[in-house]
Amino acid sequence: MTNSISINLPDGSVHEFPAGTTALQVAENIGAGLARAALAAKVDGEVWDLERPISETVSLEILTERQPEALDVLRHSAAHILATAVRQLYPEANIGFGPAIEDGFYYDFEVERPFTPEDLATIEDRMREVVKENFPFVREEVDRDEAERRFKDDPLKLERIEELGDDEVISVYADGPFVDLCRGPHLPATGRLKHFKLLHAAGAYWRGDERRQMLQRIYGTAWFNKKDLDQYLTRLEEARKRDHRVIGKQLDLFSIQEDVGPGQILWHPRGATIQFELRRFIEDEVLRRGYDLVYTPHITKEQLFFRSGHLPMYEDDQFPAMAAAAGDAEGVRYRVKPMNCPMHALVYASRQRSYRELPIRLAEVANVYRNERSGTLHGMLRVRGLTMDDAHIFCTEDQIEEEIYGILDLADFVLNKTFGLEYRLDFSTRPEKKIGSDDVWDIAEKALLGALERKNITYGVDEGGGAFYGPKIDIKIRDAIGREWQGATIQLDYQLPERFGLEYVGRDNKPHRPVMIHRAIYGTMERFVGMLIEHFAGAFPVWISPEQVRVIPITDDLASAASDIHGRLRTVGIRSSVDDRSETLNYRVRDGEIMKVPYMAVVGKREVENGTVAVRVRGTGKKQEIMPVDAFVERVLRQIRERSLSPTG
């Protein structure tokens, strides 16, 4: 037993301290300024409270506001302060969990009556009092019996205690009157929380299990300074303004109507134009990359989905069966398709295949229907009628890797090179509900993972997130305001080839089983367009803009001259319109800006005499450019051809 321990600091220096020294004491030893700024400490890579005694030689880093880990400590402490306030106002409330999350924190409570917005205001006021009291956060380690005694009136905490392993340290934290079962760490005292705000309350299942009771969750956000808090609140505001449901209405892109049903998009002409351009683009591109296009029916005999394993594995997501068509045999029923894979497999199986043909890549922009639970629907981003840019690649095992790289390259070309979107990859492993043996899953997962590893691609892992027939690489797109959406996906499948008895004749003149790769690049037109709306806030690149040019005659007597220019633009394939309404020029320019038209071509007497237009480029304000009509046409065509992200330039 030794009384002295070594503390290794990030600058490489080593200091001797008596055992039981706290990080705060180390900080004080370094300097009073650091001690004042200190919030927590990183001890051998683990974040600790400042005042937790250190009993052995460690490496130690003092955390202040400047380290990102400190923000989690702040937010988790804010959750405790929230619970402290709630317990004061609602002594009978049972407490669940209260973690830090991205941009904030939450805490779950079991209460008689859900919280109202007024309740939140009261709770927030009480939190400020708890902060004012500056209660220290006091850590204490207890044994199981003691923990059960302390939380005897808190069934949710008792349940958690029961699950703790015998070798686990049970710690409790107190801040003033409130004691919580918690691993920590926390700020030194409640007074260190300054800039926070409660945002909203909503129900959340206890332990995330929908079979269990629903708790009331309060969400909040917390930051180290006012500027960060304000910036975050502005970001939320910004997100609201970019909401595709709002912009979709303003720009007349789409609607969802009760008469049609939830989760089904009516694409108005302007929205349809965007989908049309996206579709033309991806179809041209995949043809260039060696795919073939196919078209398959929307409904099929139900039997097909039994064969594929969709029924019953995927039944919850499928619409119920429809009766047989007139004249069909007894017992035949039909289903609308939730996926295209079985049909593409049948296209493959329609004749004998040779290894010389592989890989066979079948692509189809297809409508499928999934019976998503009503509560999950969300504008265009989560719908029941989906338009997938689907494809299935049938290849040999040797070809898997190259095909995956081909898909990743296509995804990068479309998402990043063309739309400027940032994304990251997730590797998703076998789910609980699956078909096929673990041996085959091992092979499939290894193949996908190997491809990622060999190319040194960085990826995250989503355990159990795979499709029921195979593991996936999902591509998550980060939008302009930092939120992530899943779009593109690559799924490796050994199961359906088996179930559909797919074969090819190998070089050895013997039958072999191909593997199947399912992939989508946009994912679905609905989600992708919804995402683009939010990403560009409705100010689309010229090539997908529903209305590329709006020609505006200054006076009525120039309407026909404007119409001539409009006609020229249309003839060369530019989407143009004329606004010759009897409104002021100011009014019409404003309208063009609001509708996010990339170019307004204003035509006055001077322009007509000189064969020019006065071009106003979206978002550039008063600055206008007078140019010959020819030059303008050429400029717009170049923008379209190059798929420029912005109409300037």
Next chain:
RNA sequence: GCUCGCGUAGCUCAGUGGUAGAGCGCGUCCUUGGUAAGGACGAGGUCACGGGUUCAAGCCCCGUCGCGAGCUCCA
């Protein structure tokens, strides 16, 4: 699907039991303008739907449908 909230003119929203409102948009007319809202007049409502309470319901109660915030689930 679950919890809570919401549903009033084409849109955004006022309206706390006693004769349905505003702004924008739309129509007509006047105005003919040089880069983000010119003026006048007018049309437009089964207050989501179905029940109930009340002398009286947009408003209170119940149910259904839809939407929203989350949870769960997913492209």
